[in-house]
Amino acid sequence: MNDTQKGNVDLVKQLNSAAVYRLIDQQGPISRIQVADISQLAPASVTKITRQLLEKGLIKEVAQQASTGGRRAISLETEVLPFHSVAVRLGRDYIQISLYDLGGNEIVSDYHEFQYLHQKELIEGLLHYIRHFIREKQAYIQQLIAIGVVLPGLVNPETGVVEYMHNVDVDELAMGDIIKDHFGVECFIGNDIRGLALAEHYFGSSQDCQDSILISVGRGTGAGMIVNGRIFLGFNRNVGEIGHIQIDPLGAQCQCGNFGCLETVASNPAIVKRVRQFLDQGYQSTLAELEQITINDICDHANQGDELARQTLIKVGDHLGKAVAITVNLFNPQKIIIAGDITTAQDLIFPAIERNVQNQSLKAFYKNLPIVASQVYKQPPIAAFAMIKRAMLNGVLLQKLLEE
Numbered sequence: 001m002n003d004t005q006k007g008n009v010d011l012v013k014q015l016n017s018a019a020v021y022r023l024i025d026q027q028g029p030i031s032r033i034q035v036a037d038i039s040q041l042a043p044a045s046v047t048k049i050t051r052q053l054l055e056k057g058l059i060k061e062v063a064q065q066a067s068t069g070g071r072r073a074i075s076l077e078t079e080v081l082p083f084h085s086v087a088v089r090l091g092r093d094y095i096q097i098s099l100y101d102l103g104g105n106e107i108v109s110d111y112h113e114f115q116y117l118h119q120k121e122l123i124e125g126l127l128h129y130i131r132h133f134i135r136e137k138q139a140y141i142q143q144l145i146a147i148g149v150v151l152p153g154l155v156n157p158e159t160g161v162v163e164y165m166h167n168v169d170v171d172e173l174a175m176g177d178i179i180k181d182h183f184g185v186e187c188f189i190g191n192d193i194r195g196l197a198l199a200e201h202y203f204g205s206s207q208d209c210q211d212s213i214l215i216s217v218g219r220g221t222g223a224g225m226i227v228n229g230r231i232f233l234g235f236n237r238n239v240g241e242i243g244h245i246q247i248d249p250l251g252a253q254c255q256c257g258n259f260g261c262l263e264t265v266a267s268n269p270a271i272v273k274r275v276r277q278f279l280d281q282g283y284q285s286t287l288a289e290l291e292q293i294t295i296n297d298i299c300d301h302a303n304q305g306d307e308l309a310r311q312t313l314i315k316v317g318d319h320l321g322k323a324v325a326i327t328v329n330l331f332n333p334q335k336i337i338i339a340g341d342i343t344t345a346q347d348l349i350f351p352a353i354e355r356n357v358q359n360q361s362l363k364a365f366y367k368n369l370p371i372v373a374s375q376v377y378k379q380p381p382i383a384a385f386a387m388i389k390r391a392m393l394n395g396v397l398l399q400k401l402l403e404e
Contacts, residue, residue, distance in 0.1 A: 020046060
């Protein structure tokens with residue numbers, strides 16, 4: 001057998017194992033007969049694959065309700081508790097690390113301020129914090145199967161190479177290979193917003209649909225799109241830059257060089273800056289009593305009736321709505337998810353978004369279109385765990401575990 005034939009056989013094994021595991025994970029408890037019916041695989045193949053999964057402890061047999069007069073049917077479900085992953089959210093000035101089981105349950109977490117200016121500092125610090133976390137949390141870890149990292153930048157998730165980051169020069173940084181070689185487990189790297197959209201699909205607000213768009217409002221403004229149940233990456237794996245849709249041609253200059261981008265009016269720093277400008281101009285607000293103003297302060301005061309805070313956030317909703325309307329016309333999603341601290345004032349912001357979407361998108365597209373708050377954004381490392389979960393469901397990580 002030549003290398004091409006062997007590669008094809010290995011790929012078929014991976015895809016078949018993934019199909020079986022995915023069905024058990026997403027629809028379990030499920031019987032072998034049901035798995036064969038739904039997957040269209042031969043019963044003998046299903047039996048062989050489930051035997052391998054059972055031997056590795058990745059699935060388990062569970063007795064279903066008693067059948068009428070016969071022996072109780074045996075079904076299968078995934079085993080999640082013993083298999084652990086380290087998930088890392090690398091921010092521009094911080095690092096948050098969590099330990100997850102395969103069910104997406106966070107077991108323990110750490111947070112550190114982390115300043116880095118160069119690629120060397122980035123890698124040395126990243127390895128240090130992961131090593132420290134694994135050593136400190138050893139009592140919680142049973143079987144470590146993977147490490148995931150998400151970060152703000154352009155990443156090739158297939159190779160684990162970081163091609164661009166906003167705040168540090170990187171030169172085709174093979175982060176995935178470096179971490180894998182250092183810790184001896186598989187490593188998966190991804191973009192933070194795309195990872196969050198995937199996490200939302202697996203564990204949060206968009207579990208019930210196949211096509212959704214997550215818009216994240218934080219230090220910047222970005223989006224992640226789920227199409228047919230998969231993260232949409234595009235030609236160079238860098239889609240979802242909704243923050244750079246032009247909202248106001250006469251607006252402020254963005255870090256990208258253009259003027260009036262969404263990010264200049266609907267990101268946390270932009271919102272805080274806008275409030276400060278109003279206060280400096282003499283507008284009355286309970287926020288004037290605060291020395292430092294945060295996005296959470298603005299949302300809290302708006303919810304308590306402060307008119308300046310309220311009108312500022314409604315205007316943010318208007319701006320977001322214009323950008324959302326464009327994405328709705330382009331992609332016709334089943335659901336829009338908004339992530340970020342601004343969702344604590346969703347009663348003000350969401351109606352403004354909805355009003356603009358209705359005014360600027362096709363009626364057939366916005367009719368029955370839910371706009372909801374993210375359920376997972378307060379757990380930033382879950383975006384990294386979503387990379388690992390995907391590698392189990394598509395067979396990339398699953399096959400490696402079966403071959404160990």
